[in-house]
Amino acid sequence: MEKTLECFKRILGKSKKENIDILIRGIFGISALISASVIIIIIIFITIKGVTPFISYNQGLGQVNIFRFLTGRVWLDGAAFSSSLYGVGFIIxxxxxxxxxxxxxxxxxxxxxxxxxxxxxxxxxxxxxxxxVELLSAIPSIVYGLFGSGVILVLVYNFAELVGIQSKGGNSVIATVLVLSLMSLPTITAISEVAIRSVGKDIELGSLALGATKTQTNFKVVLASAKSGIFASAILGVGRALGEATAVSLVAGNSKSGPSLGLFDITSTLTSTMLEGLKETTGLDYDIRFSVGIVLMIVILLTNIILNYVKRKVGSVSVK
Amino acid sequence: MSNKRKLNDIFYQFITYISALISVLALSSIFMFVFIKGSSLLDFGLLFNDYHEKYYNGGFNGDIDFSLTPEPDNLEANEFYSSMWGIALKDAKDREGNAIIIVSYISKDSPFSNMYDKNSVDIESSIVIKEGNIVSKISYYDKPTSLTRYGAELMIKDLDTVTDIREVVYTSLGGGIRGSLLTTLFIIGLTLVLALPMGIFTAIYLNEFAKKNKITNLIRSLIETLTGVPSIIYGLMGLAVFVPFTIAITKADSANLISGSMTLAVILLPIIIRSTEESLKVIPDDLRTASLALGANKTQTTFRAVLPSAYPGIVTATLLAVGRIIGESAALIFAIGTAIKDDVSIFGRSTTLSVHIWSLMKDEPANIELASTIALIILIIVLALNILVKLVSKKFITKIV
Structure with missing residues (x-):
């Protein structure tokens, strides 16, 4: 027994300490691999689930037509679980x-x-x-939603009544927009502030030396020099607005057809649609939410790409 | 400087002031709203009450032993006491604003402490009226029934004239958040157990062990990508991966707390990894080389020399993680469900405080008062965590310097 152990040791050529090192390194490495693979798991599983409605026959309901799905102006033609005529075009x-x-x-x-x-x-x-600003960003989104439905909905409803427009209890595009802009405000402020602070002192002093006032310098030189960072904050803000779910679902009003462009119309977003009426855990009406999820991820990705492109264009203009 | 220039400057200055004011106004109006709407319901009873009320029908068998306790001195003017039945009642409003009659005091020898349960087949079963219960009606053999709408005073007057009662209908006070509070605590515990080791190990690997090569960079950027994913997508992942997984390996048969915790653990991974890595990065390399030079191996160096210095970072990560868990709603709606429960099991559905708010607001009619009270509790916890994070990092900074 001892001989075989000795033998192993010689083959490995390592002491006990070194073996522990290898073991610990292995455990930590596996943790890192698992952490890194999570995003891949997310993509694979949501893609599989989300593509199913388009390629399977959905228990006799028929395939969902992908073109109709992406351009549709009605969420569902017919009753849930008895129709496959889904559309998210207007929701996008x-x-x-x-x-x-x-x-x-x-x-x-x-x-x-x-x-x-x-x-x-x-x-x-x-x-x-x-x-x-820090506190604003620490407030959970559900509290923003509660504030939205307790205060903003009431304000919007009263305002709509004042100008003589029908609104469904205040649930509207404008209420959703207000809640979302409140939520993305701290993100934008915090990141823009970092960008503004990192503007070189010499640029600022140069502007002042040329006779510009402090305010002129702030607006024309500092903001212009920080615009790449400011744009980055906008990208994050949009990301938060696109992905927010619970707060939006409390103030959007969940329209089933559209698009809703009027400020006082009820509306629906990809996220609020995913949250609506989640009762069953099988069937097409359940699987279709994963398809909406894929659409959401693609919308976020495309928006990011476009905004990053704009950022490069804008950021490349020299300010010096 | 021309006058026009001055005016322009003042205008521009002015709009920055206004913008800053809007942020302050936003924060203060959110706080005011939550506080004004929520503080009226905030009491300790709320924290320990069940959400769903329970109905009881009590009756008496045979002779009744009447109470001998005289009226206690500390009763207020709106509390009415029947010395024969040993019970004090008062008028109140429930959480929806309806009039109710609440039991404000019950003596030890009250006959109401020894009734049988009319809803139970077991004749020996006994039920007790407790303080805080709501009496909805008392019916007698030879008198009209006393009802809530006649008020507490009349009910006590009726009680004093009778020697036998046919039936007492009462309910326990509902609308509490004990179940959701318990769920939140369970979820925090489970999630941290799952996410902390994984996150810390990953951070240590990336910072201490990994070579600087393409694979390490790939791992890093994959983890970075997680931060950009909206939480509802994590919810879908929980639904598609963790719910079936937990159903397969545990006795759960639906979405459950474990699947919810796993989903949250994934959300927290990038936060914990980044925070831990930040604190590992600032540890000077001298510490590592000194430890290695003294003959310690890599493992000993990591656990004995590096990790203790990284504790404040890990504590910060934990506090941030707890804040995120308490605030998360979208992912949990998918991964645990939205049914508000009083009997919490980690193998079943239930709601955390945030999801409880969402369920209340999605109900018809929405219960804004209770939702605001829960929001107030959440805000207090989140603020406390924020202050703690600041204290920890302050201490950390002074220590390093």
Whole structure:
């Protein structure tokens, strides 16, 4: 027995300490491999599940037509579990429309707040504001949703009544946009602030030396030099707006057809559609959510690619 | 400087002030809303009550031993006491705003402490009215029934005139969040057990063991990609991978807390890995080389010399992770379900606090009060965690310096 052990040791040529090293290294390496493979597992499983409705006959309901699915203007023609006529075309438009609108609100506010914190405010005030932004980003999305349905819906409803428009209890495009812009505000502010802070001091001093005022310098030089970082914050903000689910589902109103372009129309996004009416755990009405999930991931990916392209175009313009 | 220039500058300054003000307003209005709507229901009873109320029908068998306890001194003006039955009642409003009659005091020798359960086939079964129960009606043999809408005072007056009762209908107070609180705690525990070792090991591997080559870079960028995935996609993954997996290897037969924890663990992995790596990176290489030079092997160096210095980073990661678990809703709706439960089992469905809010808001009509109370609890916890993170990192920084 001892001889064989001795033999093994000689073959391996390693001491006990070194063997432990190899073991520990192996365990840690396997952990790293598992962590890295999770994203691959996600992609594989969601793709398999999401593609099924298009290639199987769905228990006699027939294949879902992929062209109709991507361009459809009605979520489902017929009753759930008895029809395969799904469409998400209008939901894709809704989702992108809402995300861009919310960016149009959160972007200027966020960037200007960042500028205020980084350059304008006295130190104490900027510490206070930074804490405010941190707290805003720590608030869970469901609380934003609750705030949306408790306050923003009421405001929108009253405003719509004031101008004489019918709104379904305030559930509308504008309510969703407001909730989402509130949610992406801290992300945009925090990242823009870092970008603004990292602008070189010499550029700023150069501008001041040329006779520009402090405010002129802040707006024309500092913001322009930080625009690559500011654009990065916009990309993250849009990502958050596109992927947000629970808060949106509480204020969107879940329309079944569209697209909804009017500000006071009820609407639906890819995420809110996925959350709606999840009762069964088998069948087409369940599987189709994975297809919507794939569409969501593709929409996020495409938006990222487009925005990154724009960022490169914009960022390459020299400001010096 | 021209006047026009000055005006322009003032205008531009002004809009930065306004923007900053909007952020402050947003935060304060969220807090105010949650606090105003939620604080009225916030009490300790809420934390330990069941969500679903239970109905009881009590009756008396044979002779009744009446209470001998005199009226206690500490009863308030709106509490009415029957010394014969040893019970004090008061009018109140429930969480939906309906009038109810609550038992505010019950003496030790009250006949209501020894009733039989009319809903049970077992004749020996005994049920007890407890303080906090809601009495909805008391019916007698030779008198009209006392109902909630006549108020507590009349009910006590009726009680004082009778010597026998046909039936007492009462319910336990519902609307509590004990089940969701318990679920949240279970989920936090399970998720951390799954995610922390995995994340820390990965971080150590990447920072201490891995060579700088393409494979390591690939692993890094794959993990980085996880941060960009929206949580609802993780939910789908939980539904497609972890729910069937847990059904196959445990006794669960539906979505359950384990599948939920696994889903959350995946969400947390990049957070834990990054935070741990950050703290490993700032540890000076001298520490490692000194340990190795003293004859320690790589394992000893990692566990004895490097890891202890990385503790603050790991603690920060844990606190951030707990915050994320408490706040997560979309992924859990898919991975655990939305049924609010009082009897929590890790093999069954139930809701965390966040999902509880979502379920309440999706109900018709939505219960905003209770939802806000839960939101208030969540906000308090999240804020406390944030402060803790700051304290830990402050301590950490002073230690390194």
């Amino acid at each position: 438009i809704n989702t992108v429309y809402i995300a861009l609108l919310s960016l149009m609100i959160s972007m200027p506010i966020g960037v200007l707040t960042a500028l205020f914190i980084a350059k304008v405010a006295p130190q104490r005030l900027s510490i206070f504001l930074r804490t405010v």
